[in-house]
Amino acid sequence: MRNPFVMECGEFHVNYKQNMAIWKIPRVRMRIYLVIAFFILFPFIASDYIIGLATLCGIASIGAIGLNILTGFTGQISIGVGAFLAVGGYTSAILTAKLGLSFWLSMPLAGIITAIVGALFGIPSLRLKGLYLAIATLAAQVIILFVISRWDSLTGGTAGLVLSRPQIGSFVFMSETSYYYLMFAILFVTVVFSLNLFRSRVGRAFIAVRDRDIAAEVMGIDIFKYKVLAFFISSFFVGVAGALLGHYTMIVSPELYSISVSVEYLAMILVGGLGSVFGSIYGAVFITLLPVVLRSVVEILNGMFPGISDVLVGMREVVFGLMIILFLVYEPEGLNKIWRNIKDYFKLWPFSY
Amino acid sequence: MTFFLQMLVTGIVVGSVYALVALGFVLIYKSSNAINFAQGEFLLVGTYICLTLVASYNIPFIAAIFITLIFSALLGFIVEKIVLRPFIGKPIISMIMATIGLSSILAGFVHIIWGHETRVFPQIFSENPIQLGEIVIAPVYAWALVIVVIMLVIFSLFFKYSKLGIAMRATADDQQAALSMGISVKTIFAVAWAIAAIVSAVGGVLLGNINGVNSSLSTIGLKVLPVAILGGLDSIPGAIIGGILIGIIESLTGGYLDPLVGGGLKDVMPFIILVLILMFKPYGLFGKKEIERV
Numbered sequence: 001m002r003n004p005f006v007m008e009c010g011e012f013h014v015n016y017k018q019n020m021a022i023w024k025i026p027r028v029r030m031r032i033y034l035v036i037a038f039f040i041l042f043p044f045i046a047s048d049y050i051i052g053l054a055t056l057c058g059i060a061s062i063g064a065i066g067l068n069i070l071t072g073f074t075g076q077i078s079i080g081v082g083a084f085l086a087v088g089g090y091t092s093a094i095l096t097a098k099l100g101l102s103f104w105l106s107m108p109l110a111g112i113i114t115a116i117v118g119a120l121f122g123i124p125s126l127r128l129k130g131l132y133l134a135i136a137t138l139a140a141q142v143i144i145l146f147v148i149s150r151w152d153s154l155t156g157g158t159a160g161l162v163l164s165r166p167q168i169g170s171f172v173f174m175s176e177t178s179y180y181y182l183m184f185a186i187l188f189v190t191v192v193f194s195l196n197l198f199r200s201r202v203g204r205a206f207i208a209v210r211d212r213d214i215a216a217e218v219m220g221i222d223i224f225k226y227k228v229l230a231f232f233i234s235s236f237f238v239g240v241a242g243a244l245l246g247h248y249t250m251i252v253s254p255e256l257y258s259i260s261v262s263v264e265y266l267a268m269i270l271v272g273g274l275g276s277v278f279g280s281i282y283g284a285v286f287i288t289l290l291p292v293v294l295r296s297v298v299e300i301l302n303g304m305f306p307g308i309s310d311v312l313v314g315m316r317e318v319v320f321g322l323m324i325i326l327f328l329v330y331e332p333e334g335l336n337k338i339w340r341n342i343k344d345y346f347k348l349w350p351f352s353y
Numbered sequence: 354m355t356f357f358l359q360m361l362v363t364g365i366v367v368g369s370v371y372a373l374v375a376l377g378f379v380l381i382y383k384s385s386n387a388i389n390f391a392q393g394e395f396l397l398v399g400t401y402i403c404l405t406l407v408a409s410y411n412i413p414f415i416a417a418i419f420i421t422l423i424f425s426a427l428l429g430f431i432v433e434k435i436v437l438r439p440f441i442g443k444p445i446i447s448m449i450m451a452t453i454g455l456s457s458i459l460a461g462f463v464h465i466i467w468g469h470e471t472r473v474f475p476q477i478f479s480e481n482p483i484q485l486g487e488i489v490i491a492p493v494y495a496w497a498l499v500i501v502v503i504m505l506v507i508f509s510l511f512f513k514y515s516k517l518g519i520a521m522r523a524t525a526d527d528q529q530a531a532l533s534m535g536i537s538v539k540t541i542f543a544v545a546w547a548i549a550a551i552v553s554a555v556g557g558v559l560l561g562n563i564n565g566v567n568s569s570l571s572t573i574g575l576k577v578l579p580v581a582i583l584g585g586l587d588s589i590p591g592a593i594i595g596g597i598l599i600g601i602i603e604s605l606t607g608g609y610l611d612p613l614v615g616g617g618l619k620d621v622m623p624f625i626i627l628v629l630i631l632m633f634k635p636y637g638l639f640g641k642k643e644i645e646r647v
Binding site for chain 2: 071077079124127128130131132134135136138139140142143146149150259263266267270274311313314315316317318319320321322323324325328329332
């Protein structure tokens with residue numbers, strides 16, 4: 001009998017089109033269709049709570065892909081994602097609530113405005129790199145949040161703003177399922193865009209800048225232009241994620257976008273795999289579900305050790321930190337690498353090589 | 354004028370604590386090229402230990418401080434050994450995330466062990482304010498300044514004359530050369546982390562005496578970044594001068610600008626300065642300029 005896990009025995013391309021394909025083997029393409037079909041049918045088998053979690057995971061994935069374009073692919077570390085999410089969420093909130101624009105216009109506008117703000121804070125990357133840039137983005141986070149919490153007339157200050165769910169005609173995306181599909185559509189576009197981005201001249205330039213910026217410059221890549229462009233594209237997706245998140249939770253307020261959010265997003269791409277589009281999704285799901293899983297574990301343990309739920313907040317922090325360090329030590333390339341290792345193993349199974 | 358002087362004095366005192374904490378930060382960067390985002394949590398742990406010793410076990414303050422310092426040194430050693438050793442020479446993002454992870458772990462333990470509510474140190478310094486011309490200084494502030502100055506003098510003597518201190522400077526200067534002279538670079542890294550933990554603990558105890566102790570103390574760990582960048586990431590005198598400058602600027606902003614914008618600018622000002630420095634003088638006042646070669 002044929003080994004059901006066998007995936008490919010080699011890649012034999014006869015033309016450039018095959019060579020450039022994202023999924024090179026028909027069987028792999030088939031699997032992707034199945035995965036997409038599963039996620040489209042997913043709401044029919046899951047409860048509202050699970051669908052809500054999936055929506056949050058998906059929104060986080062969009063943001064994480066955005067951050068990964070900047071940090072994973074272009075090598076510019078940003079500790080300011082939280083603030084850029086805030087810019088996206090607030091822009092959409094102000095446009096819809098104060099100017100009466102529809103969500104379908106305000107969401108891309110939120111992306112574009114966040115992208116402009118991001119590019120603005122990317123300008124220091126002309127002179128700064130690595131550590132110094134990371135610190136500059138941290139400063140951006142603090143400053144942006146300060147502006148948001150003080151600009152009362154526009155942002156509602158520390159109280160924040162209330163948002164409404166998007167609607168088409170008379171249909172409002174009020175149910176978990178409908179918002180899930182909205183998120184899924186945008187996530188799908190994001191994934192397709194970023195997968196293709198790294199097959200293009202721009203994406204290749206990003207990777208060159210990451211690998212060795214001076215060498216890239218010698219090869220004729222305008223480093224400054226591409227760094228700012230990376231900030232622009234990355235912040236666009238982060239802004240869209242921010243807008244989606246704002247309309248999902250229907251509230252934006254400054255404390256929802258603290259530095260710990262930035263750290264969470266960095267952890268997502270790190271756990272998922274730097275420089276990997278699918279890795280960002282795995283990481284986003286992992287980090288989003290971590291506290292949920294932890295809470296249910298604690299609830300189970302609460303029967304055996306009463307009082308353990310009092311330390312849940314502290315435990316969440318400990319586990320979160322531990323995960324970051326364990327991944328850094330044992331699998332720096334993240335969940336994506338683990339998944340690839342599993343696939344590689346079954347490629348040859350049952351033979352060892 | 355009195356108001357200005359008052360603000361100035363407050364700024365210098367708070368700034369000197371920043372200077373102390375930044376000293377530890379710079380020391381780690383100098384020796385092992387790591388940015389320590391867990392500096393604030395070192396401070397938190399040290400402060401809580403001292404507080405517990407003083408408040409719950411009624412140990413005299415001086416003895417409690419010494420026990421805290423020993424414990425902090427141990428914490429520094431252990432952290433360096435377990436968490437940082439694997440990341441030496443790894444990409445910057447690994448180093449950053451490792452210390453962020455570490456800070457999360459430490460903060461979590463602090464929450465689990467000591468809870469969230471603000472606690473205060475029992476009265477240690479006398480309450481009678483010191484009258485200096487027109488300005489009034491609380492004894493806590495005066496003592497804080499004195500202790501910081503003593504610490505700084507001890508450390509400058511340590512780096513200048515002690516064998517270990519000289520070895521640390523040599524390692525910071527050129528790791529390879531230091532290794533070939535028989536200096537154990539591993540020991541130096543460990544000592545740097547231990548010292549960083551010690552100075553943070555002292556800074557934390559001082560701030561805790563001034564403002565009370567809760568987990569928001571760890572934000573000092575972020576405020577150390579502007580200080581270190583202003584002075585130059587790898588300059589110890591820079592950390593001290595930067596610390597005092599940032600302290601003064603913060604205090605004056607709090608006094609003069611905060612009423613205009615409705616508060617909060619005090620805590621953001623250091624970061625605005627940070628961005629300006631990064632834009633115009635990325636290596637700070639005294640930092641060594643990096644030259645990059647392919």
